[in-house]
Amino acid sequence: MLRVEVLLLDLVIVLAAARLLGALARRIGQPPVIGEIVAGVLLGPTLLGPWIGGELFGADMRPALTALADVGLVLFMFVVGLELDQELVRGKGKVAASIAIGSTTVPFALGAALALFLAAGHAQGKTLPFVLFMGAAMSATAFPVLARVLTDREMHRTTLGGLALASAAIIDVLAWTVLAVVVGIAGAEAASGQWQVLLAVPYAAVMFLVVRPLLARLVPAFERAGRLTPGLLSVVLLGLLASAWATEWMHVHFIFGAFLFGAVMPREGAERLSHLILERLEQLAVLLLLPMFFVVSGLNVNLRTMTVTSLGVLAAILAVAIGGKLLGTYFGARLQRVPARQAAALATLLNTRGLTEIVILSVGLQKGVLDGELYSLMVLMALLTTAMTGPLLRRVYPDRRIARDIAEAERTALGVSAAFRVLTVIPGPPGDAGPLAGLAASLASARTPSEVLLAHLQPYPRGRPEVGTGLSFELAQMTETLGALEALASVVRGHGVEARVVSRFSADVAGELPALVTGAHPDLVVVPWDTPGYERIAGEATCRFITVMPGADASDGPVAVHHEQGDAAAHVALQLALAMGRPLLVLGGVKGASLAQRLGRLGVDAATAAEPPDGALVVAAEGTDPPAAHLLVRAEQDADPMDWATAVPARP
Known part of the structure; x- marks a missing residue:
C-alpha cells in the first residue's frame, strides 16, 4: 500500500542527494549529471541494501516513483527533440556525416559482436533484439551532456565545438532510429498482435506532414498574446502526452513519441516561444522529475552481486565502448582530412554517453532485452565513459589550444583577417633586425594568405609620453624607429607576404611584450632568445613558438x-x-x-x-x-x- 509520508520523504531524499552530488561533480570538473546518476545508484541496493532501501524505496513505493520518473523522461525527451538544432549541421554536413557514421558503425559492429558472445547468458531468448540493442547502446553519444561540456569550456564558439555538436546531433538521430527498430522488434515479439508496430512509420510521417503545420499556428497565437499563456502551454502538453501515449500503444516506447513531438515543434520565428516553453518545462523536469528517473534507474543497479566473471564482462564492455567510439570517430574525421589533434579531440568528446545512455539502458530493461546484471554493468560503463571525457580532453586538446581556437573564433566574428599570422618580436634597434624579418617572411610564405606582424616597444623610462614641451627628442627617436621598422616591412613584402608594424613607447618592455604578443592572436611566434620578458612570452604563447638563438x-x-x-x-x-x-x-x-x-x-x-x-x-x-x-x-x-x-x- 502506498504511504504518502514515505513518498514525500523519498522526494526529499532524492532531491537533496541529486543536488548535493551534482554540485560535488561540478566542483571536481565533471558534468552535474554524473553526480545525479551516482546519487541514484547510491540510493539503490548497492549502498543502502535490502533493509534501509526496502523501507524507503520498497516495492510499494516503486509504482509511484516509476510514474514520476516516466513523466520526467517524457518532458526530458521533448526538450531533447525541441533543442535538436538543424542549423548545427548546415555547412558541416559532409564532415559531420563522416564523423557520425564512423562514430556509430564501428562501436555498433563491435557491440553486436560482443552481444553474440554474451547472448547465451544474457539474451533471455531475445537474441536478435539483444544483439541490435547492444550495438545501439555502444554507439550512443549524450548530446545534452556534450553540449554542457563544450559550454563549460567555451568550446561551443569554436569550429571544433560546432563540428562536435553537429556530429552528435546526427548520431542522436541514428541512435534513436536504431533503438526504435530494436524496441519495435522486442515489442512485436512480446505483443499478442504485431499490427500496432507497423503504424510507427506512418505515424512519424503524419507527425511531420500534418501535425507540424498545425503546430506552426502556435506562433501567431503566441505573438498576438505577447506571452506564453496557460492555454498555449496546455496545447503543447496535451500534444506531447498524446504523442507519448501513441508510441507506447504501438509497442515502441513513449520516449520516441515525446522526442518526435519536440522535433516537429515550429522553428521558424519561434525562438522566443521555444525559449519560454523550455524555461517552464526544464525547471520541473531537471530539478525534480529527472532525479526521480535517476533514482529509479539506480534502484535496478546492484553492484553487490558482481563476481569475477562480471568484472571480466565489464572490462570487455569498456574495451568495446571506448575503443569502438574513439577509433570510429577518429578515422571518420581523418577521412575528411580533419587534423590528427582535432580528430582525437572529437573522438574524446563523442565518447560522452551520460544521460542518453541511461535512457537507452532503461528502455532495454523495461522491454526485457537486458537482464539486471548486464544493465548494472552498462550503467557503470555510461558513468565511466562520461567521467573520462573532461580529463582525457585536457590531455588530448590542452586548454591553451582551446584558448587559441576561441581567440580565432572571436577574430573571425569581428571580421579580422584570417591570414596565417607570424608575429616577430624586434627586441633591439630595428636597423639590425633585417635577417630576423627575412626569417619570419620565409616562415610566413609557406601559407597563403599570410602576414608578418613586426612588434617593437620603444623603452621610455617615464611611461608613455604625452604631447607637450620637451618631447622633441623622443618624438624624433620614435620617427626614426618607425622608419627602420617600415624598412623591415619592405623586406617582408619582398617575399610576397603582407607586413604590419606595431610600435609604441613603454616604461616596462618586459612586462608589456607578453600582453602584446597574446593580444595579436598569432599562429606562429618568432622571438630572439634575449628578448625582454622572454620567459613570460614563451609561457603564455598558445601557438607554435620559435626561439632564435645566436648565429x-x-x-x-x-x-x-x-x-x-x-x-x-x-x-x-x-x-x-x-x-x-x-x-x-x-x-x-x-x-x-x-x-x-x-x-x-x-x-x-x-x-x-x-x-x-x-x-x-x-x-x-x-x-x-x-x-x-x-x-x-x-x-x-x-x-x-x-x-x-x-x-x-x-x-x-
Whole structure:
C-alpha cells in the first residue's frame, strides 16, 4: 500500500542527494549529471541494501516513483527533440556525416559482436533484439551532456565545438532510429498482435506532414498574446502526452513519441516561444522529475552481486565502448582530412554517453532485452565513459589550444583577417633586425594568405609620453624607429607576404611584450632568445613558438635538422629550406636516413650527414638544446604528415 509520508520523504531524499552530488561533480570538473546518476545508484541496493532501501524505496513505493520518473523522461525527451538544432549541421554536413557514421558503425559492429558472445547468458531468448540493442547502446553519444561540456569550456564558439555538436546531433538521430527498430522488434515479439508496430512509420510521417503545420499556428497565437499563456502551454502538453501515449500503444516506447513531438515543434520565428516553453518545462523536469528517473534507474543497479566473471564482462564492455567510439570517430574525421589533434579531440568528446545512455539502458530493461546484471554493468560503463571525457580532453586538446581556437573564433566574428599570422618580436634597434624579418617572411610564405606582424616597444623610462614641451627628442627617436621598422616591412613584402608594424613607447618592455604578443592572436611566434620578458612570452604563447638563438643571422649554408627532433622541427626546417632555396640536411648519419626517405616520398630531396657543416642553419626541438642549434621549435603536437604540403612556399 502506498504511504504518502514515505513518498514525500523519498522526494526529499532524492532531491537533496541529486543536488548535493551534482554540485560535488561540478566542483571536481565533471558534468552535474554524473553526480545525479551516482546519487541514484547510491540510493539503490548497492549502498543502502535490502533493509534501509526496502523501507524507503520498497516495492510499494516503486509504482509511484516509476510514474514520476516516466513523466520526467517524457518532458526530458521533448526538450531533447525541441533543442535538436538543424542549423548545427548546415555547412558541416559532409564532415559531420563522416564523423557520425564512423562514430556509430564501428562501436555498433563491435557491440553486436560482443552481444553474440554474451547472448547465451544474457539474451533471455531475445537474441536478435539483444544483439541490435547492444550495438545501439555502444554507439550512443549524450548530446545534452556534450553540449554542457563544450559550454563549460567555451568550446561551443569554436569550429571544433560546432563540428562536435553537429556530429552528435546526427548520431542522436541514428541512435534513436536504431533503438526504435530494436524496441519495435522486442515489442512485436512480446505483443499478442504485431499490427500496432507497423503504424510507427506512418505515424512519424503524419507527425511531420500534418501535425507540424498545425503546430506552426502556435506562433501567431503566441505573438498576438505577447506571452506564453496557460492555454498555449496546455496545447503543447496535451500534444506531447498524446504523442507519448501513441508510441507506447504501438509497442515502441513513449520516449520516441515525446522526442518526435519536440522535433516537429515550429522553428521558424519561434525562438522566443521555444525559449519560454523550455524555461517552464526544464525547471520541473531537471530539478525534480529527472532525479526521480535517476533514482529509479539506480534502484535496478546492484553492484553487490558482481563476481569475477562480471568484472571480466565489464572490462570487455569498456574495451568495446571506448575503443569502438574513439577509433570510429577518429578515422571518420581523418577521412575528411580533419587534423590528427582535432580528430582525437572529437573522438574524446563523442565518447560522452551520460544521460542518453541511461535512457537507452532503461528502455532495454523495461522491454526485457537486458537482464539486471548486464544493465548494472552498462550503467557503470555510461558513468565511466562520461567521467573520462573532461580529463582525457585536457590531455588530448590542452586548454591553451582551446584558448587559441576561441581567440580565432572571436577574430573571425569581428571580421579580422584570417591570414596565417607570424608575429616577430624586434627586441633591439630595428636597423639590425633585417635577417630576423627575412626569417619570419620565409616562415610566413609557406601559407597563403599570410602576414608578418613586426612588434617593437620603444623603452621610455617615464611611461608613455604625452604631447607637450620637451618631447622633441623622443618624438624624433620614435620617427626614426618607425622608419627602420617600415624598412623591415619592405623586406617582408619582398617575399610576397603582407607586413604590419606595431610600435609604441613603454616604461616596462618586459612586462608589456607578453600582453602584446597574446593580444595579436598569432599562429606562429618568432622571438630572439634575449628578448625582454622572454620567459613570460614563451609561457603564455598558445601557438607554435620559435626561439632564435645566436648565429642564426649569419647562416648561409644548408638548413639542417636532427633526425630525432620530431616532426615539428623537421616541418619548420623543410619550410625554410624551400623558402630560402637552400639544401635540406638531415643529421644523424645512418639513423637520419629514415627521415630523409620520408621526405623523399613527399618529393623533397634531403641529404644526410653526421654533423652540420659550417654556416648551416640548424633547427631543433625546444627542450633538446643541442649546442649548434640556431632555431628552437616548440609545438603542442608534431606536424601532421598530411599538412607537410603547406611547407611549400606560396608564390606571389
